Amino acid sequence: MSLAARRRPAARGVILDRSLEELPLFRLSDSADDVPVSFTTENGGRWRVIPAPGDRLPGTFDQDVYVELLHRYHEAGAPADGAITFTLHAFLRSMGRRADGRTYEQLRAALSRLERTTLESIGAYWSAQSAHADTSFTVLSTVSVQRRRVADREQLHLFGNLAAGEPGDARVTLSGTLRANLAARHVVTISAARYHALSSPVARRLYRILEVARADGRLSWRIPLERLAEQLPLTQRYPSHLQRVLQPAHEMLLSAGLVRDIAIRQYDRQWHVDYVLGSRPRDES
Known part of the structure; x- marks a missing residue:
């Protein structure tokens, strides 16, 4: 060096x-x-x-x-x-x-x-x-x-x-x-410290993909649960199985302050995930 x-x-x-x-x-x-x-x-x-x-x-x-x-x-x-x-x-x-x-x-x-x-x-x-x-x-x-x-x-x-x-x-x-x-x-851009502080591989991937939504200037992001599974990707396909996999990762993101709120809801027979993003943490600027 x-x-x-x-x-x-x-x-x-x-x-x-x-x-x-x-x-x-x-x-x-x-x-x-x-x-x-x-x-x-x-x-x-x-x-x-x-x-x-x-x-x-x-x-x-x-x-x-x-x-x-x-x-x-x-x-x-x-x-x-x-x-x-x-x-x-x-x-x-x-x-x-x-x-x-x-x-x-x-x-x-x-x-x-x-x-x-x-x-x-x-x-x-x-x-x-x-x-x-x-x-x-x-x-x-x-x-x-x-x-x-x-x-x-x-x-x-x-x-x-x-x-x-x-x-x-x-x-x-x-x-x-x-x-x-x-x-x-x-x-x-993500923070190396915040990334490594997330112990779940699913939470780490979610952190990375949520930064794409934040980079687009979105303050919130809604995505069908099935499509999120494909984009991460996850092998589970049933909504109940996907929610079980996502729950601990969501709790980590909320605890780390990387999102403000997360809700999984059903609209017209299709499940969606709503993320409230907020502004980017200072150490990622």
């Missing part, structure tokens, strides 16, 4: 691609389900998330890795080539995760999935490069993780600026499609 980067104050907000935040990407459970995520937008656009052969869809851990990657990209000053470098140990600790053999492997797998999972849009994803033209891309265009040799790790205690618990270094490149939207300021 350069001296200028070390002197740069830590970014309070995480700047995310607004187009991607509107669309489902991460399964909110880490099941082995390999069925592509499909979603149809209000304008008739079609979106699919297609796992790599032999792998599963990105899940809850991958969602947190994605947010941390965007946080680090912003903190690094949005490098023109999209490259971010970090140690696995420091990355996990920044996510609030325990750094051990299991989480190192989880992180390597998540980075690989973000490179190999195809995001396919037919008029669904707005791009600063091509508007609503059909496109496919991945979150990461390249991933390289160098494992330190055992002999190297045994020498780490001789160097004060290295930690013996770091088993590898990663260099990843953020997709040019995402970088173009970030550069064009087609973005939403």
Whole structure:
């Protein structure tokens, strides 16, 4: 890291691609389900998330890795080539995760999935490069993780600026499609601290999608319950099951002050969720 980067104050907000935040990407459970995520937008656009052969869809851990990657990209000053470098140990600790053999492997797998999972849009994803033209891309265009040799790790205690618990270094490149939207300021901003304070993956995803509604200038947002399930996405389909999944996440959002009120009501045989948003918290500006 350069001296200028070390002197740069830590970014309070995480700047995310607004187009991607509107669309489902991460399964909110880490099941082995390999069925592509499909979603149809209000304008008739079609979106699919297609796992790599032999792998599963990105899940809850991958969602947190994605947010941390965007946080680090912003903190690094949005490098023109999209490259971010970090140690696995420091990355996990920044996510609030325990750094051990299991989480190192989880992180390597998540980075690989973000490179190999195809995001396919037919008029669904707005791009600063091509508007609503059909496109496919991945979150990461390249991933390289160098494992330190055992002999190297045994020498780490001789160097004060290295930690013996770091088993590898990663260099990843953020997709040019995402970088173009970030550069064009087609973005939403969340607070890293508020995001990590939410212990539920569903609450974390809701926080991100509600910021899209807030960025549109809405003070309230009504959405059919079934459509919300598709947009998050959730695998449950019965209204009673969806409400049971959403209730603890809603309680977290209310307790954190991220929304003012939430109500699930039935109108003409269809269930809707009403969110009263209010203004954006100061630490997300």
